[in-house]
Amino acid sequence: MLKAILSTMKPTSFLTSAKAFLSFAVLPLSVFGQPSPAPSLAPMQLQPPHIVLPNDSTQAAIENLRAPNVHPGYEEKLRTFGQFIGIWDMDIQLFNKANQIVYHQPGVWMFSWILDGRAIQDVIVGPPRLDPANGERRIGTTIRYYDETTKRWHITFMTPTGQIYIHLQGGQKGDEIVLEGKDTDGSMLRWMFTEITPGSFHWLGYTSPDNGKTWRLEQEMFAKRRAPVTTGEGSAWWRRNDLRGLESARLQRTNNGWLLSGTSAFEHARSPCLLNYQVRCDEDWHTRLVLVDGWADQRFVHHQIAVKPNGRWIHNGTELAQLDGCIDIDLNFSPSTNTLPIRRLCLAVGGSSRVRAAWLRFPDFTLRVAEQSYTRIATNRYEYRNGKFESEISVDSIGLVRHYPPAWEPLTGAADDRRTAAHGGVRSNHS
Numbered sequence: 001m002l003k004a005i006l007s008t009m010k011p012t013s014f015l016t017s018a019k020a021f022l023s024f025a026v027l028p029l030s031v032f033g034q035p036s037p038a039p040s041l042a043p044m045q046l047q048p049p050h051i052v053l054p055n056d057s058t059q060a061a062i063e064n065l066r067a068p069n070v071h072p073g074y075e076e077k078l079r080t081f082g083q084f085i086g087i088w089d090m091d092i093q094l095f096n097k098a099n100q101i102v103y104h105q106p107g108v109w110m111f112s113w114i115l116d117g118r119a120i121q122d123v124i125v126g127p128p129r130l131d132p133a134n135g136e137r138r139i140g141t142t143i144r145y146y147d148e149t150t151k152r153w154h155i156t157f158m159t160p161t162g163q164i165y166i167h168l169q170g171g172q173k174g175d176e177i178v179l180e181g182k183d184t185d186g187s188m189l190r191w192m193f194t195e196i197t198p199g200s201f202h203w204l205g206y207t208s209p210d211n212g213k214t215w216r217l218e219q220e221m222f223a224k225r226r227a228p229v230t231t232g233e234g235s236a237w238w239r240r241n242d243l244r245g246l247e248s249a250r251l252q253r254t255n256n257g258w259l260l261s262g263t264s265a266f267e268h269a270r271s272p273c274l275l276n277y278q279v280r281c282d283e284d285w286h287t288r289l290v291l292v293d294g295w296a297d298q299r300f301v302h303h304q305i306a307v308k309p310n311g312r313w314i315h316n317g318t319e320l321a322q323l324d325g326c327i328d329i330d331l332n333f334s335p336s337t338n339t340l341p342i343r344r345l346c347l348a349v350g351g352s353s354r355v356r357a358a359w360l361r362f363p364d365f366t367l368r369v370a371e372q373s374y375t376r377i378a379t380n381r382y383e384y385r386n387g388k389f390e391s392e393i394s395v396d397s398i399g400l401v402r403h404y405p406p407a408w409e410p411l412t413g414a415a416d417d418r419r420t421a422a423h424g425g426v427r428s429n430h431s
Contacts, residue, residue, distance in 0.1 A: 051064050052064050065114050065115065065121075066112060066113070066114055067112075067113040067114055067115065067116050067117040067118075068113065068117075068379065069113060069117050069349050069378065069379055070082055070113055070117045070349050070350055071116055071117035071118045072117075074117065074118060075349065075350035075377070076350065077146055077148065078118075078120070078146055078350065079350045079351070080146075080153060080171060080172050080177060081111070081120050081144045081153065081177075082113075082120065082348055082349065082350045082351070083196070083198075083347075083348050083350070083351045084111040084120075084122070084201075084348065085111045085112065085113065085120070085348035085349065086110075086111060086225055086226070086346060086348060087108065087109075087110050087225070087226040088108070088109040088110070088111075088201075088223040088224065088225055088226060089106065089107075089108060089223070089224050089225075089226050090106060090107035090108060090109050090124070090126070090221050090222070090223050091104075091106060091107075091221065091222040091223075092104070092105055092106070092107045092126050092219075092220075092221050093219070093220045093221070094218065094219055095216075095217055095218050095219070095220070097216065099216075099217070105126055105127045106126070106127070107124060107125055107126035107127075107221070108124070108125050108126075108226075109122060109123075109124045109125075109221075109223060110122060110123050110124075110125075111348075114143075118145075119143065119144060119145045119146075120143075120144040121141060121142065121143050121144070122141065122142050122144070123139065123140070123141045124139070124140050124141075124142075125137055125138070125139045126138045126139075136161065137161075138159070138161055138162070139159065139160075139161060140157060140158060140159030140161075140162070140164070141157070141158060141159075142155050142156065142157040142158075143155065143156050151171065152169050152170060152171050153169065153170060153171045153179065154167070154168075154169055155167070155168050155169075155179060164184055165184065166181060166182075166183060166184065166189065167181050167182075168180055168181030168189060168191060169181060175194075175196065176192055176193060176194045176196075177192065177193040177196075178190065178191075178192050179191045179192070183207060187207050187208060187209045188207065188208040188211060188212050189205070189206070189207055189208075190205075190206040190207075190208070190215065191203070191204070191205050191206075192204045192205075192206075198225070198345045198346065198347055198351065198353045199224065199225045199345070199346065200222070200223060200224050200225065201223045202220075202221075202222055202223070203219075203220070203221040203222075203223065204217060204219070204220055205217070205218055205219030205220070206218065225346050232251065232252075232253050232258065232343075232398055233250075233251060233252045233253055233398070234250070234251055234396060234398050234400050235248065235249065235250040235251070235400075236248070236249055236336070236396070236400050236401065236402060236410065237249070237410070237411045238335060238404070238408040238409060238410055238411060239408070239409055239410075239411050240266055240407060240408060241405075241406055241407055241408065241409060242406070242407045243266045243267055243268060244266060244267045245264065245265055245266025245267060245273075246264075246265055246266070246411070247262060247263065247264040247265070247266075247334060247335070247336070247408070248262055248263055249261065249262030249263075249334070249336040249400075250262065251336075251339060251398065251400050254280070256282065256283065257280060257281050257282040257283050257285075257288070258280070258281040258282075258283075258285065258343075259278065259279070259280055259281075260278070260279040260281070260336060260337065260339065260340065261276075261277065261278045261279070262276075262277055262334060262336050263275070263276050263277075264277070264333055264334055266333075268296065268297065268362075268363060269297055269363075271296075271297055271298055273294070273295065273296040273297070274294045274295060274296075275292055275293070275294040275296065275301065275333060276292070276293050276294050277290070277291065277292045277293075277331060277334065278290070278291045279329055279331075279337060279340065281340060284344065285328075285340055285341075285343050285344030286307070286327050286344070287307055287327065287328055287329045287340065287358070288306070288307050289304075289305070289306050289307070290303070290304070290305035290306075290329050290331075290360070291303070291304055291305075292305075292331070292360070292365070296362070296363055297363060301365065303315070303316060303360070303365055304316055305329065305358070305360070305367070311324055311325065311326075312324060313326065313358055313367070315367050320367060322369060323358045323367060323369060325356050326356050326357055326358040326369060327341075327344070327355065327356065327357070328340045328341045328344070328355060328357040328358070329357065329358050329360065330357040330358065330359045330360065330370055330372070330386075331360050331362075332359060332360065332361050332362055333362040335393075335401045335404040335407070335408040336400070336401055338384060338393055338401050338404070339395070339399050339400050339401050341355050341357070341372075341374060342374065342382060342393075342395060342399045342401075343398075343399045345374060347374065347375075347376040347382075348376065349376050349377070349378060349379060350375075350376065350377075351375070351376050352373060352374065352375040352376070353373065353374055354371065354372070354373045355371075355372050355373070355374065356369060356370070356371060356372075357369075357370045357372055358370075359386075370386055370387070371386075371387070372384070372385060372386045373385045377392070380394055380395050380396065380397075381393070381394050381395075382395065391404055391405055391406075392405065
């Protein structure tokens with residue numbers, strides 16, 4: 001094409017054109033008689049931006065991409081997908097046009113905060129189609145960004161193993177999340193998160209070759225949240241602020257679940273009280289057996305609470321049908337049992353859940369139903385509600401309660417012991 005253009009130009013016209021080009025090139029000098037002034041720029045800041053510098057420089061981009069938490073003030077805005085932060089075990093199924101399963105394998109889906117907590121990235125991994133044992137794994141990643149102007153989520157999914165690049169938009173619709181866009185072949189896509197709970201969800205992927213007139217299910221996944229990888233063992237001790245007293249507790253792994261045990265010593269009605277307790281839970285943090293022994297108000301205390309596989313609670317041999325549906329035990333003389341729903345729910349930051357607990361009240365040791373809620377407001381902080389009572393609970397890295405105002409605060413050393421000995425305390429409305 002260049003040769004054809006040059007062949008149609010006469011020598012004189014070419015020279016004229018060249019002359020015109022040269023005169024245009026020096027136009028700023030010939031018109032103004034001096035070089036054009038440089039554009040006005042803001043002064044350069046001497047302090048470079050803060051970045052994370054890992055020992056391995058090849059990981060610098062990844063380290064500066066990831067974020068430990070949601071950006072402050074964005075908890076509610078990003079909750080739609082923020083609730084999925086963590087690791088999920090997947091049951092993945094792919095269907096052909098005849099609605100036959102052509103791929104059924106386990107997988108893992110991982111969601112994390114990125115870009116200073118203003119966006120979310122996830123990675124999904126599954127075995128290959130043909131050789132699940134030895135072939136290259138199937139892996140893809142999605143960037144999820146919330147547009148504050150349109151109030152819609154934008155997601156971009158890509159997978160190098162499948163040479164797929166897809167962009168969808170959407171958001172919350174009732175109890176579901178619906179995203180729509182186009183596949184690489186131009187057909188319409190609809191991806192949905194349904195049946196969402198703190199510990200599970202159902203994902204559906206539909207395709208439409210006729211611009212939305214009919215839809216066919218081509219992918220389906222069932223997800224179950226994986227508990228955080230941790231030994232789960234630790235201990236804590238507290239000083240009571242509502243009554244003069246101390247408490248210590250330990251959380252440890254057992255062969256078939258978890259054991260929370262502790263001792264609470266405090267003054268009540270001008271009498272010393274000492275209560276030893278054990279709470280045994282299964283692998284999924286469902287309470288199975290509770291033992292409380294000791295003395296209170298000059299009387300011996302012995303309570304055994306068992307939970308049958310059908311969910312029926314039995315207190316000292318008496319079945320309590322009104323507690324059906326309760327999962328957790330809540331000992332109202334101790335802060336430690338709040339750890340149990342915290343560990344069981346595995347809430348993402350910004351996530352919230354209601355629970356129905358069997359509430360053992362002191363000093364009458366009766367069991368009642370307590371409608372409670374937990375909202376994770378930071379990595380180690382939860383907003384807790386029980387009826388009209390509210391508290392902001394702080395926990396350690398394994399979810400063991402540390403600070404529970406106004407009734408309990410953590411002990412840190414000998415100075416706390418001396419203060420406790422002289423502390424009279426003010427009664428609170430803890431529930």
